[in-house]
Amino acid sequence: MNDTPVTGAALPEQAAPAAPPAANGAGEQRDYRPGYEIVAEQILEFIAESRLEAGDRLPTENDLAQTLNTSRAVVREAVKILSALGRVRAHKGRGLFVADDEGMLLTSRWGGFFRPVDLDHVLMLFEFRRVQEMSASSLAATRATPAELRTIEIAMQQCRHGFEHDQVDVFNQGDDDFHGAVAAASHNTFLVSAVRDARRLQRQSSALGIHDTFSTGTRLAVEEHEAIYRAIRDGRPDEAAEATAVHLDRTLEDYRREIQRRLFG
Secondary structure, three states: OOOOOOOOOOOOOOOOOOOOOOOOOOOOOOOOOOHHHHHHHHHHHHHHHOOOOOOOEOOOHHHHHHHOOOOHHHHHHHHHHHHHOOOEEEEOOOEEEEOOOHHHOOOOOOOOOOOOOOHHHHHHHHHHHHHHHHHHHHHHHHHOOHHHHHHHHHHHHHHHHHHHOOOHHHHHHHHHHHHHHHHHHOOOHHHHHHHHHHHHHHHHHHHOOOOOOOOOHHHHHHHHHHHHHHHHHOOOHHHHHHHHHHHHHHHHHHHHHHHHHHHHO
16 A cells, blocks of 8 residues: 555446535535545444444445445445445355454454544544654664664665656555564564554555655655655664654545545635
């Protein structure tokens, strides 16, 4: 998953009409959003508001379609998205359930209430990531082994390669590997877990409404990764933490602008 929000790519065309025009006083319409994206968000809201927990049964696709005033086909596409994200599970002959594996991300604490396109939730998630990843990079600057430094460097180079060759999947994999490798180099199991889980939540924000093409911020992400790597390599913990803060603060602003653009025009 690209840390920087990405725009422009289309999801499959099986969708209901987009959200109605935004009441922004200028008569402008919101950007088109496929119906199954909107319904996927509504199902997550239903899970949170109903206080459903891992393993709880969800209404049937027909019931969800009636409740959400949409078609079963759109609900089915929304369920496919949520299944891919690890938020729900469909068991043939049994129905839909709130996911009960690690994809649900500690449901009782985070995954059960996190709303991927709620700007306040995204802001809180980035605040959390900032604290965890600044600490991880600072510790990595004093604890990373030569092998761990090499792993961070390879991930950094993969991000650059993906960006320069317009290979989004390559960049995204390198991005995940980079942040995971920095956390691993902290030699703190709790930080490794926190960084991994927070990034999984952020991946849900990317999957719902922010699509997989490069944005203008991707080049900056490549440069910021290199700054973090150099500080860790040179054993400068304060600079590593500051470079991480710069990276996440800039990424948050990109997310904020993109979510506001998608939701409010």
